[in-house]
Amino acid sequence: MKFKHIPAMVKESIEFLAVKPDGxxxxxxxxxxxxxxTVLRKSKIQNPKSKIKIVGIDQDIEAINFAKKRLKKFGDRVIFVHNNFRDLDSILNQLKIKKVDGILLDLGVSSYQLDDPSRGFSFKTDKDIKLDMRMDRRQKLSAQDVVNDYSEEKLKRIFFELGEEPYARQIARAVVNRRQEKPIKTTNNLLDIIRGATPPKYRFSRHGHYASKIFRAIRMEVNQELKSLQEVLPQAVDRLKAGGRLVIISFHSLEDRIVKHFFRQIKNEDKVEILFKKPLQPSQGEIRLNPRSESAKMRVVEKIC
Ligand SMILES: C[S@@+](CC[C@H](N)C(=O)[O-])C[C@H]1O[C@@H](n2cnc3c(N)ncnc32)[C@H](O)[C@@H]1O
Incomplete structure (x- = not known):
């Protein structure tokens, strides 16, 4: 399968990273x-002698392998790291890098992960596929474990908090009832359960697919997305040089809330300057070209000392 992903808010990311030619x-x-x-290309255009280096981290080996091919022409300007960003400190220690000029976090999943049926993330395919949703296939916990092993109470909380799903209680109950008959293994099994637990009026009247909130909640749980974000934030700020910037693009209100509160806290500690109070959002033109960018929110801080 081809690696297809249109990155969100690229122009703004590059502008706010304020890339230096030797950074x-x-x-x-x-x-x-x-x-x-784009960062590598732009820095070369601005200064042909650019010696910029990028440490590129991803927990998905398929993303790393694709990026290696795409960025081959930049040679040793890019260091590829197959790891979770929550281990930023140990990653940089291993590379003997103390401080950096900028850090970008473009959170969530890529379209490639969502669209590849073998990854078990999506119901938007005509195939019935095995529920999986692990970004890092070395990890044990998969979507099947979540739906078959978690308690009804825990499922309800995840569906409600991560999915913001109004029918969280009914769907959690239906999951538990169904798995008592037989294990829930595929995306169609789960779709069927969600369909049965929600009224037709709800399913046909919403913006987006009626199952997307539940699928997103399970994905965020499987990949512990909020926990990783909370763990990386203090490490990222610590690793910035004075004047260095941390640029974060989030796609979920809970992620944006975590980033907002963290930025406020470190601003009060006089560690950073917040570049703009309200998050930036993609232009209407970008949303038209890339509808998946619609929920993107960008926040940026600059390290003071
Ligand atoms: C929205 S995509 C980024 C797309 C990228 N900016 C581009 O231009 O193609 C998010 C990527 O981050 C990775 N990812 C998500 N959470 C991660 C984590 N905790 N550690 C490492 N990689 C993570 C995913 O595997 C995915 O490839």
């Missing part, structure tokens, strides 16, 4: 390397 940057969510390629 060292971390792209902690390398994905298909779209943002990284």
């Amino acid at each position: 060292i940057y971390v792209d902690a969510t390398l994905g298909g390397g779209g943002h990284a390629a």
Whole structure:
């Protein structure tokens, strides 16, 4: 399958990273390397002698392998790291890098992960596929474990908090009832359960697919997305040089809330300057070209000392 992903808010990311020709940057969510390629290309155009380096981290080996091919022409300007960004400190220690000039986090999943049926993320395919949703296939917990092993109470909380799903209680109950008959193994099994637990009026009247909130909640749980974000934030700020910038693009209100509160806290500690109070959002033109960018919110801080 071809690696297809249109990166969100590229122009703004590059502008706010304020890339220097000899700087060292971390792209902690390398994905298909779209943002990284633009940073490298732009810095070369601005200064042909640019010695910029990028540490590109991704927990998905398929993303790393694709980015290696795409960024090959930049040679040793890019260091590829197959790891979770929550281990930023140990990643940089291993590379003997103390401080960096900028860090980019473009959170969530890539379109490639969502669209590849073998990854078990999506119901938007005509195939019935095995529920999986692991970004890092070395990890044990998969979507099947979540739906078959978690208690009804825990499922309800995840569906409600991560999915913001109004029918969280009914769907959690239906999951538990169904798995008592037989294990829930595929995306169609789960779709069927969600369909049965929600009224037709709800399913046909919403913006987006009626199952997307539940699928997103399970994905965020499987990949412990909020926990990783909470763990990386203090490490990222610590690793910035004075004047270095941390640029974060989030796609979920809870992620944005975590980033907002963390930025406020470190501003009160006089560690950073917040570049703009309200998050930036993609232009209407970008949303038209890339509807998946619609929920993107960008926040940026600059390290003071
Ligand atoms: C929205 S995509 C990034 C796309 C990328 N900026 C580009 O231009 O192609 C998010 C990527 O981050 C990776 N990712 C998400 N959470 C991660 C984590 N905790 N550690 C490392 N990589 C992560 C995903 O595997 C995915 O490839």
